[in-house]
Amino acid sequence: MNAPAKFNWSEGRFGPDTAHWLPRNPDAALDHIPGEDGMPVIGNTLEQLRDYPSFTRRMVGKYGRVYRNNSFGGRSVALHGPEANELVMFDREKIFSSEQGWGPVLNLLFPRGLMLMDFEKHRADRKVLSVAFKPEPMRHYADSLNEGIRDRVAAWSGKTFQFYPAIKELTLDLAATSFLGIPWGPEADKVNKAFVDMVQASIGVVRRPLPFTAMGRGVKGRAYLVDYFGKMVPERRDGAGEDIFSQICRARDDDGEYLTTGAIVDHMNFLMMAAHDTITSSITTMVYQLAKHPEWQDRLREEMLSVAPAGEGVGHNGLGELELTEWAFKESLRLVPPVPSFPRRALKDFEYGGYRIPAGTSVGVSPAFTHMMEEHWPEPEKFDPMRFAPEQARERHKYAWVPFGGGAHMCLGLHFAYMQAKIFFHHVVTTHRIVVRDGYAPEWQMLPIPRPKDGLTVTFEPL
Numbered sequence: 001m002n003a004p005a006k007f008n009w010s011e012g013r014f015g016p017d018t019a020h021w022l023p024r025n026p027d028a029a030l031d032h033i034p035g036e037d038g039m040p041v042i043g044n045t046l047e048q049l050r051d052y053p054s055f056t057r058r059m060v061g062k063y064g065r066v067y068r069n070n071s072f073g074g075r076s077v078a079l080h081g082p083e084a085n086e087l088v089m090f091d092r093e094k095i096f097s098s099e100q101g102w103g104p105v106l107n108l109l110f111p112r113g114l115m116l117m118d119f120e121k122h123r124a125d126r127k128v129l130s131v132a133f134k135p136e137p138m139r140h141y142a143d144s145l146n147e148g149i150r151d152r153v154a155a156w157s158g159k160t161f162q163f164y165p166a167i168k169e170l171t172l173d174l175a176a177t178s179f180l181g182i183p184w185g186p187e188a189d190k191v192n193k194a195f196v197d198m199v200q201a202s203i204g205v206v207r208r209p210l211p212f213t214a215m216g217r218g219v220k221g222r223a224y225l226v227d228y229f230g231k232m233v234p235e236r237r238d239g240a241g242e243d244i245f246s247q248i249c250r251a252r253d254d255d256g257e258y259l260t261t262g263a264i265v266d267h268m269n270f271l272m273m274a275a276h277d278t279i280t281s282s283i284t285t286m287v288y289q290l291a292k293h294p295e296w297q298d299r300l301r302e303e304m305l306s307v308a309p310a311g312e313g314v315g316h317n318g319l320g321e322l323e324l325t326e327w328a329f330k331e332s333l334r335l336v337p338p339v340p341s342f343p344r345r346a347l348k349d350f351e352y353g354g355y356r357i358p359a360g361t362s363v364g365v366s367p368a369f370t371h372m373m374e375e376h377w378p379e380p381e382k383f384d385p386m387r388f389a390p391e392q393a394r395e396r397h398k399y400a401w402v403p404f405g406g407g408a409h410m411c412l413g414l415h416f417a418y419m420q421a422k423i424f425f426h427h428v429v430t431t432h433r434i435v436v437r438d439g440y441a442p443e444w445q446m447l448p449i450p451r452p453k454d455g456l457t458v459t460f461e462p463l
């Protein structure tokens with residue numbers, strides 16, 4: 001069933017190339033699915049933003065694991081649990097569009113990024129971009145991450161500071177070198193500002209680029225970066241740079257062709273966006289969990305020192321040996337997944353949980369909910385990295401732990417994320433104790449990307 005258009009997706013509001021998106025369904029198309037519409041106009045948006053985990057728990061408790069929601073501009077269907085994750089993420093039958101799911105949020109500022117492509121086109125571009133994440137380039141990024149992190153951790157030593165803004169700034173600075181191949185300084189600052197404006201705009205309430213709005217600044221930021229990256233493509237193609245941008249400029253598709261300048265620019269913008277707040281959020285969660293569990297700092301320190309001396313960080317070759325560190329990072333991603341839920345749009349009618357769900361429906365899955373399901377994660381609130389030891393992980397549903405998604409759109413940068421986290425914690429934990437004051441329990445804002453509301457006050461006590 002393809003319902004008539006209520007209104008079409010306008011280019012001004014949703015960015016370029018939206019003419020092929022399915023028209024929106026009339027609200028009545030989902031009347032048969034239990035759920036609620038919430039307040040007039042805003043629906044459940046505020047309740048969801050205020051406390052996303054409680055909202056989902058309440059809805060699942062009342063309506064079950066398939067429910068109708070109304071937020072962020074319209075009705076959608078939420079599907080919960082590992083089986084739902086597998087259906088949507090693995091998408092055996094090519095039912096779900098990532099482009100049309102993420103599009104209303106991202107297409108205006110980050111068009112033609114990988115998550116804004118589907119099926120064959122997506123596969124072809126993803127294959128080209130994958131060259132930047134092969135072991136040889138990763139080795140170079142590891143070197144530049146080690147250098148940048150070492151200096152910054154030294155600057156934080158002995159201080160009590162707000163960790164979240166500090167790691168956000170460090171992650172941006174590290175991206176300048178490992179993603180873009182530009183040194184820290186005024187040029188990198190300008191790029192960072194343009195980029196931050198774009199990200200802010202993509203989650204802003206006002207969706208039109210009016211003066212003095214986040215969207216206005218975001219669109220200006222995008223114009224700056226398009227021009228900046230675009231001009232550099234020929235020189236990067238001819239050079240021998242080891243950064244991600246240079247790798248992508250030199251990458252060729254199956255026909256031996258380079259990506260166009262426009263495609264390179266769009267992919268770079270998207271990659272930086274996909275990497276930035278997610279790494280920031282996950283490292284912040286792990287810092288907090290380690291501060292609350294000093295015994296885990298001791299266990300990780302012992303493992304880390306067996307791989308490389310204190311304060312030296314760890315090169316690409318040593319990363320695989322940091323097993324406990326990896327489990328602690330995975331457990332942090334379980335407790336607070338940086339992408340708590342994500343959208344798709346059904347391109348065909350499908351059935352799930354006893355309901356027929358029509359083509360055109362916006363569909364959401366929720367790593368945050370799945371990661372707290374007691375039947376898969378006993379004592380789900382407890383920080384226990386041993387859950388990821390092979391003997392415990394073996395029997396678990398493959399889609400019970402999905403911080404990086406799954407299937408064709410599974411995070412392309414997940415090894416980069418593990419690498420940055422391991423290098424970061426090697427520098428910090430081998431030289432410092434991470435401390436928070438007794439009884440400290442900051443509140444987290446879960447959407448759009450989790451962060452501690454107060455910035456997370458920590459002390460890095462030198463050992």
Ligand code: HEM
Nearest residue numbers: 114115274275278279282338339404405409411412413417
């Ligand atoms: C802890 C850090 C990270 C988390 C939790 C994370 C999470 C995710 C998730 C959930 C998706 C899939 C979304 C969907 O299916 O709709 C995704 C996709 C993606 N991520 Fe990450 N990400 C992280 C770090 C990174 C980094 C460091 C990079 C780049 C260096 C990156 C690049 C990408 C790209 C390009 C995609 C789109 C893949 C595609 O559509 O084929 N991510 N990420």
